[in-house]
Amino acid sequence: MVSDAFGGWSEGKGRVRSLMFVGQLALLTLLSSCSSFPNSYEARLADHLSATGAKMYGAYWCPHCAAQKEYFGAAAGQLPYVECDPEGFNAQPDLCQAEGIEAYPTWIIDGQRYLGSQTLGKLARLSGLEGEAIPGDRFQGNLDPPSDNSLDNPSGNPSDNYSPAQ
Structure with a gap:
């Protein structure tokens, strides 16, 4: 039971990390594509x-x-x-x-x-x-x-x- 609790927490932590990575990757992609647009x-x-x-x-x-x-x-x-x-x-x-x-x-x-x-x-x-x-x-x-x-x-x-x- 204790291992289930920690296992669930560990999986949730892994999902959060994955989501953060995907979010950072999406933000980086968006920013790099925006920087190629002329802004001045x-x-x-x-x-x-x-x-x-x-x-x-x-x-x-x-x-x-x-x-x-x-x-x-x-x-x-x-x-x-x-x-x-x-x-x-x-x-x-x-x-x-x-x-x-x-x-x-x-x-x-x-x-x-x-x-x-x-x-x-x-x-x-x-x-x-x-x-x-x-x-x-x-x-x-x-x-x-x-x-x-x-x-x-x-x-x-x-x-x-x-x-x-x-």
Whole structure:
């Protein structure tokens, strides 16, 4: 009788542990799947840029490329980034050469080139991301170059992009 009482308790304890394990597993699965959903404007924009085939070409040592990535914050890892320096991580210098990349960063969006750091708002407009207000595009005032997107420095400011040939 005593063994039945403890045996029942032991089985109940095992069931509780099993239920707790299943619950933790379900919670972990839910959280991991939710983390892949974009939850910030920057993450949604980075995902949209990737989905539309846009590319940012740069080099790991380029300060303007680093600044561009900073605009995306935690979502910088989601950017469709192509490393052009052979010494960089996941470098694709042949692709950069084939695309004629001569300055960093260079964005290619819908077949058009845009040199230098671009505002989040401009990247959204150029790539066709619509239907969302841009939450405090804090970079709007000082980095949005004129609409001329030629390779001859579209903003007229020599510090807006870096050319390795300089």
